[in-house]
Amino acid sequence: MTKPTLVDVGKEAGVSAITVSRALRSPEKVSDSLRAKVDAAVRKLGYVPNQSASTLASSETNSIVVMIPSISNNVFTDVLRGIEDALKHTRLTLQIGNTGYDPIEEERVLRSFLNPAPKGVILAGIEQTNETRQMLANVGVPVVQIMDLSDAPIDQIVGFSHEDAAFAAANHLIDKGYCNIGFLGAQMDPRSQKRLAGFRKALQNAGMYDERAVVVTNRPSDVNIGAILFGKLTTQYPECDAVFCNNDDLALGVLFECQRRGIRVPTELGICGFNDLGVTSQCVPTISTVRTPLYDMGAKAGKILVDGGAGAKDRQVDLGFSLEIRNSSLR
Amino acid sequence: MTKPTLVDVGKEAGVSAITVSRALRSPEKVSDSLRAKVDAAVRKLGYVPNQSASTLASSETNSIVVMIPSISNNVFTDVLRGIEDALKHTRLTLQIGNTGYDPIEEERVLRSFLNPAPKGVILAGIEQTNETRQMLANVGVPVVQIMDLSDAPIDQIVGFSHEDAAFAAANHLIDKGYCNIGFLGAQMDPRSQKRLAGFRKALQNAGMYDERAVVVTNRPSDVNIGAILFGKLTTQYPECDAVFCNNDDLALGVLFECQRRGIRVPTELGICGFNDLGVTSQCVPTISTVRTPLYDMGAKAGKILVDGGAGAKDRQVDLGFSLEIRNSSLR
DNA sequence: ATCATTAATGATTGCGCAATCATTTTGCAA
DNA sequence: TTGCAAAATGATTGCGCAATCATTAATGAT
Numbered sequence: 001m002t003k004p005t006l007v008d009v010g011k012e013a014g015v016s017a018i019t020v021s022r023a024l025r026s027p028e029k030v031s032d033s034l035r036a037k038v039d040a041a042v043r044k045l046g047y048v049p050n051q052s053a054s055t056l057a058s059s060e061t062n063s064i065v066v067m068i069p070s071i072s073n074n075v076f077t078d079v080l081r082g083i084e085d086a087l088k089h090t091r092l093t094l095q096i097g098n099t100g101y102d103p104i105e106e107e108r109v110l111r112s113f114l115n116p117a118p119k120g121v122i123l124a125g126i127e128q129t130n131e132t133r134q135m136l137a138n139v140g141v142p143v144v145q146i147m148d149l150s151d152a153p154i155d156q157i158v159g160f161s162h163e164d165a166a167f168a169a170a171n172h173l174i175d176k177g178y179c180n181i182g183f184l185g186a187q188m189d190p191r192s193q194k195r196l197a198g199f200r201k202a203l204q205n206a207g208m209y210d211e212r213a214v215v216v217t218n219r220p221s222d223v224n225i226g227a228i229l230f231g232k233l234t235t236q237y238p239e240c241d242a243v244f245c246n247n248d249d250l251a252l253g254v255l256f257e258c259q260r261r262g263i264r265v266p267t268e269l270g271i272c273g274f275n276d277l278g279v280t281s282q283c284v285p286t287i288s289t290v291r292t293p294l295y296d297m298g299a300k301a302g303k304i305l306v307d308g309g310a311g312a313k314d315r316q317v318d319l320g321f322s323l324e325i326r327n328s329s330l331r
Numbered sequence: 332m333t334k335p336t337l338v339d340v341g342k343e344a345g346v347s348a349i350t351v352s353r354a355l356r357s358p359e360k361v362s363d364s365l366r367a368k369v370d371a372a373v374r375k376l377g378y379v380p381n382q383s384a385s386t387l388a389s390s391e392t393n394s395i396v397v398m399i400p401s402i403s404n405n406v407f408t409d410v411l412r413g414i415e416d417a418l419k420h421t422r423l424t425l426q427i428g429n430t431g432y433d434p435i436e437e438e439r440v441l442r443s444f445l446n447p448a449p450k451g452v453i454l455a456g457i458e459q460t461n462e463t464r465q466m467l468a469n470v471g472v473p474v475v476q477i478m479d480l481s482d483a484p485i486d487q488i489v490g491f492s493h494e495d496a497a498f499a500a501a502n503h504l505i506d507k508g509y510c511n512i513g514f515l516g517a518q519m520d521p522r523s524q525k526r527l528a529g530f531r532k533a534l535q536n537a538g539m540y541d542e543r544a545v546v547v548t549n550r551p552s553d554v555n556i557g558a559i560l561f562g563k564l565t566t567q568y569p570e571c572d573a574v575f576c577n578n579d580d581l582a583l584g585v586l587f588e589c590q591r592r593g594i595r596v597p598t599e600l601g602i603c604g605f606n607d608l609g610v611t612s613q614c615v616p617t618i619s620t621v622r623t624p625l626y627d628m629g630a631k632a633g634k635i636l637v638d639g640g641a642g643a644k645d646r647q648v649d650l651g652f653s654l655e656i657r658n659s660s661l662r
Numbered sequence: 663a664t665c666a667t668t669a670a671t672g673a674t675t676g677c678g679c680a681a682t683c684a685t686t687t688t689g690c691a692a
Numbered sequence: 693t694t695g696c697a698a699a700a701t702g703a704t705t706g707c708g709c710a711a712t713c714a715t716t717a718a719t720g721a722t
Contacts, residue, residue, distance in 0.1 A: 003446060003470075005678055016702050021680065031700065046469065048446040052392075053678030055383040056707050060680095072412050077403045084402065084429060093443070096427055098415060112424070115334060115379040138377065139334070223613040252610070259615040279583070279610070282554040284590040336708055347672050352710065362670065384708030387677050391710095 004045040012041035024049070055116050062091045064305055065113045066122040069101040069189070073220070074277050075247075075294060076124070079146065082298025083122065090306055092119060099124070101189055107132045117141050120305030122298075126150045126157070127190050142309025144301040148191055149318060155309065158300045158317040162191045165290045165321040166198030169244055169272050172288070174206050176329055178242035178270045182213040184229040184254065185246035186221035192246050195274065199244055212237040221246065226253020227260075242270030242329070248277040251287050255328065271328040285327035293319035335376040343372035355380070386447050393422045395636055396444045397453040400432040400520070404551070405608050406578075406625060407455070410477065413629025414453065421637055423450060430455070432520055438463045448472050451636030453629075457481045457488070458521050473640025475632040479522055480649055486640065489631045489648040493522045496621045496652040497529030500575055500603045503619070505537050507660055509573035509601045512539065515560040515585065516547035516577035523547075523577050526605065530575055543568040552577065557584020558591075573601030573660070579608040582618050586659065602659040616658035624650035 006017040013020065015034065023030045023038040030038075041047070055061050066083060068076045080096070087094060095113055099106035107129050110121070114135060120142045128136075133154055136143050143155035150157050173181050183199045185192050196214065203209035215233045219225055226249060233240055245251040251273030258265050265271055265285055273280050273289035280287035296319050337348040344351065346365065354361045354369040361369075372378070386392050397414060399407045411427070418425060426444055430437035438460050441452070445466060451473045459467075464485055467474050474486035481488050504512050514530045516523050527545065534540035546564045550556055557580060564571055576582040582604030589596050596602055596616055604611050604620035611618035627650050 003448075006680095007678085017678090018680075018703080019701055022701085025680085029700080034700080046466070048442055050387070050446050050678050051443075052383040052386040052447050053707095054680075056381070056387055056677090056709090057679040057681080059707070061383075071415065072408045074405070077408060081403050094427070096425070111379055112382075115381050116383050117334075135377070223610050227613065253613060256613050256615050279554050282558065282584060282587050284587050337710095338708085348708090349673080349710075350671055353671085356710085360670080365670080381708050384677090385710075387679090387707090388709040388711075390677070 003050075004047045005050070006047075009038065009041045009045055009047045012045055013037040059116065061116050061118050063093050063095045063118045064120045064122065064302070065095045065097060065110065065118045067097040067099050067106050067110055068124050069099050070220070071096070071098060073187075075275055078277075078294035079124075079298040082295040082300075083302040084298075086299045086302025086306055092306065101187070103127050103129045103132070107135070111135060114139050114141070120144065120309055122146060122301045122305070123154070125190060126153070128154065142305055144304050144309070146297045146301045148194075149316060151316070153315055156304060156315050156317070158297050158304070158319060160293060160297075160319050160321050161198075162194035163198035163201070165274070165292065166195035166244065167202045168198075168321070168323055169274070169288075169290050170199045170202035171206075172323055172325065173242045173244060173270055173272055173329060174202065174208070176242075176266075176270060176331060178329075178331075179208055180210070180213070180237070180239045180241045181208065181270075182215065182233045182237055182240045182243040183246075184226065184233060184243055184250050185214075185216035186219055186225050186229070186250055187247070188216050188218050192216075195246055210237065213240065216246075221249045223249050223253040223256065226250030227257040228253075230254045230257050241268070242272070244272045244274075246274055248273040248275050248280050248287070248289055251289065251328075252279055252283065255283060255285075255287060266328050266331040270331060276324055281324070281326065288326045288329040289324050291322045291324045293321065334381075335378045336381070337378075340369065340372045340376055340378045343376055344368040390447065392447050392449050394424050394426045394449045395451045395453065395633070396426045396428060396441065396449045398428045398430050398437050398441055399455050400430050401551070402427070402429060404518075406606055409608075409625035410455075410629035413626040413631075414633040415629075417630045417633025417637055423637065432518070434458050434460045434463070438466070442466060445470050445472070451475065451640055453477060453632050453636070454485070456521060457484070459485065473636055475635050475640070477628045477632050479525075480647060482647070484646055487635060487646050487648070489628050489635070489650060491624060491628075491650050491652045492529075493525035494529035494532070496605070496623065497526035497575065498533045499529075499652070499654055500605070500619075500621050501530045501533035502537075503654055503656065504573045504575060504601055504603055504660060505533065505539070507573075507597075507601060507662060509660075509662075510539055511541070511544070511568070511570045511572045512601075513544040513546065513564045513568055513571045513574040514577075515557065515564060515574055515581050516545075517550055517552035517556045517560070517581055518578070519547050519549050526577060541568065544571065547577075552580045554580050554584040554587065557581035558588040559584075561585045561588050572599070573603070575603045575605075577605055579604040579606050579611050579618070579620055582620065582659075583610055583614060586614060586616075586618060597659050597662040601662060607655055612655070612657065619657045619660040620655050622653045622655045624652065 006020050009020045010017040097109040117139045123145045124147045145157040148159045215229045276289045276291035280289045337351050340351045341348040428440040448470045454476045455478045476488040479490045546560045607620045607622035611620045
């Protein structure tokens with residue numbers, strides 16, 4: 001009782017194998033009666049096409065490869081939802097690769113996904129190795145980078161300016177009258193570094209920048225880390241009256257730590273987060289944050305690839321960001 | 332400049348194609364000099380095996396298929412991390428399918444992943460359609476169900492008792508002296524129904540059960556829904572003095588709503604969550620919850636499949652749960 | 663040196679499907 | 693009717709690899 005093939009279906013339906021193939025792939029090119037016979041045979045035998053054989057014969061896959069740094073980071077699950085929605089109701093399937101924030105690992109995993117060539121590749125960030133770029137060029141597959149901007153994308157890029165976003169957030173805090181503003185950062189990947197740069201620029205412009213105001217770690221961002229980093233900040237920069245956090249997790253951790261210490265938000269301490277991950281709009285007080293187009297970047301990147309990597313348009317799509325000003329920064 | 336094949340590598344190295352294949356797949360069966368020549372040729376040409384051709388010829392894949400209800404639910408990202416870690420340093424790759432909590436969709440997506448047959452399949456829950464079970468039986472691939480328990484698993488199952496876990500949580504609240512305990516539930520999938528059953532049993536045992544105490548919705552669980560459901564609960568069951576929440580998101584939403592309304596936790600209201608998703612250990616006050624073996628279920632299921640779906644052991648693995656008693660339930 | 667044994671390498675074939683080209687059937691104008 | 697285009701169906705071939713079997717080279721015991 002082996003798996004049925006096109007030949008088996010053909011025998012069952014009394015036609016040739018290639019005709020079955022045609023009936024399944026382009027039903028409109030086949031007579032009604034034949035289509036009915038073939039459909040019946042397919043159902044009776046429970047025929048399912050062999051993906052490998054199909055791919056080998058046609059040298060066409062139906063997969064989109066997405067390389068993301070981490071599955072357990074909410075930032076990327078939002079992006080993935082966008083991609084998934086874009087691929088819904090198409091024949092394309094998603095192949096997810098995990099880079100662990102390491103370009104070398106990205107290269108290794110991606111290489112194994114590149115033969116046979118997928119229909120498209122989505123990469124997070126712009127820090128690919130030269131080898132990776134070379135590989136992708138050789139394969140000639142459409143590539144969309146996401147999460148950042150670049151004047152020299154591999155192919156196309158959909159993102160926003162982390163530096164501008166952080167710059168805007170920091171300026172918002174300055175505008176509200178905070179004058180000793182700290183920066184908390186976890187998972188200091190290149191995009192986080194850009195946020196730090198934007199923050200620094202805003203404070204320098206205002207003549208407020210202080211070295212002690214920056215506390216970062218390379219550990220993954222979570223609520224607990226936020227509290228820990230805030231503890232360090234208050235130690236080394238006691239006059240601190242506001243913090244800009246790299247990620248909403250951290251901001252929430254800061255808020256909780258303030259509650260534990262009896263620090264009033266926003267009067268004694270202003271807080272601004274990043275990414276608008278959901279909880280910040282619900283907690284008490286609500287936390288101001290930067291809404292970043294996570295879902296939309298995924299959806300747009302997916303759409304570009306569904307449309308065949310349309311090269312005509314702009315190579316760089318800036319989806320922007322918006323300040324979500326809530327209570328934690330309004331003193 | 333087409334993609335190099337085994338033949339190309341063979342020419343470059345001055346040997347036959349099949350020898351190259353052997354040198355790559357079983358280096359120990361080949362002379363040192365040959366191995367060196369082949370490796371050099373592979374590197375020079377950038378050869379990458381064609382996965383489809385390999386699979387077709389050997390009728391062996393190197394993929395594990397995981398069907399989960401939703402990517403954007405933290406519960407499943409923890410499970411996925413476990414699976415990923417189990418597969419790390421093996422040749423197996425992960426193919427993730429999204430069911431949207433719909434057994435029919437699960438069947439449809441899984442079918443497309445089943446030819447060629449993967450090395451193993453991981454399914455969330457035990458609500459597969461008969462068709463799905465039939466399909467899996469025909470293909471003969473090892474199956475591990477997760478997230479629940481069952482005396483009649485398709486093959487093997489790794490999980491814990493949702494009913495027992497909720498029963499324990501409810502009893503904890505009863506023990507602490509709460510006597511009008513509500514149940515809040517979102518995403519009322521079959522496992523959530525079991526939690527509700529466990530909750531109901533505990534309250535009935537204590538002679539405390541009240542119909543008005545149960546407020547549920549089928550919408551996905553999030554913090555905001557927690558606040559909304561709690562609002563309904565207080566309306567229809569004003570004497571309520573504790574809530575057990577289906578998921579930590581809801582519990583956090585309840586805590587925030589209490590802060591907004593000035594309800595003191597745990598004195599005026601006790602709260603217990605479910606899943607121990609991380610934030611509950613950090614907020615103020617910390618929220619008691621049921622720690623469920625999310626990561627471990629993934630890791631165990633992955634390990635079983637890496638080991639070839641070892642049939643010798645128990646078909647059912649109960650990984651248990653534990654009460655994480657924190658401040659929100661200690662009045 | 664001879665032969666047996668083992669190690670190392672090669673030739674042929676088929677996996678299941680789709681591209682390509684070939685053939686048969688149908689519809690319909692004259 | 694006849695003829696001919698268009699529609700419908702079929703036969704052959706090869707995608708890139710690994711299974712299988714065949715051959716050659718190396719090793720060592722006598």
